[in-house]
Amino acid sequence: MDTWAYTDTVPGIDLRATAGDLMRITLDNQLPADTTIHWHGIALPNAVDGVPGMTQEPVRSGEKFLYEFLVPDPGTYFFHPHVGVQLDRGLYAPLIVEDPAEPGGYDSEWIVVLDDWLDGTGRTPDEVYRQLTASPSADPSGMDHTTMGAAPFGDAGDVAYPHYLINGAIPASPVAFRGKKGERVRIRMINAASDTIFAVAIGGHTMTITHTDGFGVEPRQSAGIYIGMGERYDAIVTLGDGVFPLVAKPWGKEGQAMALIRTGSGTVPAPDVQLAEFDRPILQGTDLRPTEASRLSEQQPDASATLELGGQMNPYVWTINGSPFGQNSPIEVVEGQRFQLDVVNATMMTHPLHLHGHTFALPNGLRKDTVLVPPMGTTALQLQASNPGVWAVHCHNIYHAEAGMMIALNYRQN
Numbered sequence: 001m002d003t004w005a006y007t008d009t010v011p012g013i014d015l016r017a018t019a020g021d022l023m024r025i026t027l028d029n030q031l032p033a034d035t036t037i038h039w040h041g042i043a044l045p046n047a048v049d050g051v052p053g054m055t056q057e058p059v060r061s062g063e064k065f066l067y068e069f070l071v072p073d074p075g076t077y078f079f080h081p082h083v084g085v086q087l088d089r090g091l092y093a094p095l096i097v098e099d100p101a102e103p104g105g106y107d108s109e110w111i112v113v114l115d116d117w118l119d120g121t122g123r124t125p126d127e128v129y130r131q132l133t134a135s136p137s138a139d140p141s142g143m144d145h146t147t148m149g150a151a152p153f154g155d156a157g158d159v160a161y162p163h164y165l166i167n168g169a170i171p172a173s174p175v176a177f178r179g180k181k182g183e184r185v186r187i188r189m190i191n192a193a194s195d196t197i198f199a200v201a202i203g204g205h206t207m208t209i210t211h212t213d214g215f216g217v218e219p220r221q222s223a224g225i226y227i228g229m230g231e232r233y234d235a236i237v238t239l240g241d242g243v244f245p246l247v248a249k250p251w252g253k254e255g256q257a258m259a260l261i262r263t264g265s266g267t268v269p270a271p272d273v274q275l276a277e278f279d280r281p282i283l284q285g286t287d288l289r290p291t292e293a294s295r296l297s298e299q300q301p302d303a304s305a306t307l308e309l310g311g312q313m314n315p316y317v318w319t320i321n322g323s324p325f326g327q328n329s330p331i332e333v334v335e336g337q338r339f340q341l342d343v344v345n346a347t348m349m350t351h352p353l354h355l356h357g358h359t360f361a362l363p364n365g366l367r368k369d370t371v372l373v374p375p376m377g378t379t380a381l382q383l384q385a386s387n388p389g390v391w392a393v394h395c396h397n398i399y400h401a402e403a404g405m406m407i408a409l410n411y412r413q414n
């Protein structure tokens with residue numbers, strides 16, 4: 001069994017740039033399949049957004065493709081394929097865009113990438129997808145759906161994973177971050193999982209959340225934070241003295257991911273260490289408020305569209321506005337409009353809704369590009385239509401997206 005990866009590591013090596021830089025990256029496809037790269041969260045030109053059939057031809061096995069774009073905004077991003085369920089194979093890597101105007105206020109910086117993992121354990125993500133879609137009667141997910149409806153996220157997911165990873169490692173052989181007692185560390189957290197929402201906390205520490213999806217938030221101290229698929233959160237943590245577990249607990253699923261923080265001597269925590277931090281309130285993204293600088297200007301929408309998320313396990317079809325992608329009608333916007341997406345989740349699951357090429361403001365002003373929409377929940381997302389093209393709007397549960405939970409946002413001439 002060969003894992004698919006960017007170069008030879010999972011996650012791939014992180015790319016770093018400064019806001020305003022021109023990125024020039026050649027995808028050299030040595031996979032035995034077509035692929036593309038999507039630069040998740042970056043407001044880039046449509047032609048390099050990496051969605052096959054919408055913005056480019058798939059890059060064939062043995063072929064190359066040049067992605068060239070300016071990175072306009074600082075923040076914590078990542079990149080991954082936009083073909084099938086390839087993200088779940090290990091094809092992902094951080095993209096960090098530094099802010100030349102950043103005041104700093106921290107001593108060092110770590111990147112924490114979360115993942116749910118099954119490749120090489122008996123079935124590939126493609127086989128899982130085939131099982132999900134092929135079974136005419138029984139629920140093939142392997143998931144216990146008895147948590148359905150539980151707050152805050154409802155049904156826990158469609159796939160049971162044998163492993164949860166932080167920076168590619170299982171808890172029995174965790175990665176170790178090293179630092180000094182009293183040091184202030186900025187931790188950039190990325191959820192690259194395909195079907196898993198995580199709660200993240202650090203034993204013996206609180207974290208102060210400072211950013212989400214590249215945008216500043218009013219700093220908020222907490223025992224931990226929930227992170228949906230495709231979301232990113234940055235936190236500042238002041239390090240204690242010893243050895244500490246950084247744990248990511250999969251929502252509604254068994255097991256956990258763990259990394260170590262080492263600043264001194266101490267006992268290494270067991271892989272199944274239970275953190276008391278998870279008994280305290282864990283923040284959700286929607287609890288956060290934007291900084292003034294990251295707000296969208298106050299404005300009445302010029303136009304709006306409803307976006308209804310639907311679907312079920314059996315048959316395994318996920319929809320937007322009543323039909324899977326390809327059968328639903330694109331949402332149309334005109335350049336210059338303030339546009340509102342009225343999102344309705346008509347299912348018992350939480351869906352991480354992701355918009356390409358733009359960011360949006362939640363009703364409380366929080367700016368993001370990926371938002372967790374709770375079961376039977378609604379939200380209104382405002383965006384500024386300033387980046388012409390044909391853009392994907394989809395659930396970042398990669399199995400849902402592949403099963404149809406996607407729609408196009410098309411610019412039309414007025």
Ligand SMILES: [Cu+2]
Nearest residue numbers: 351395397400
């Ligand atoms: Cu979904």
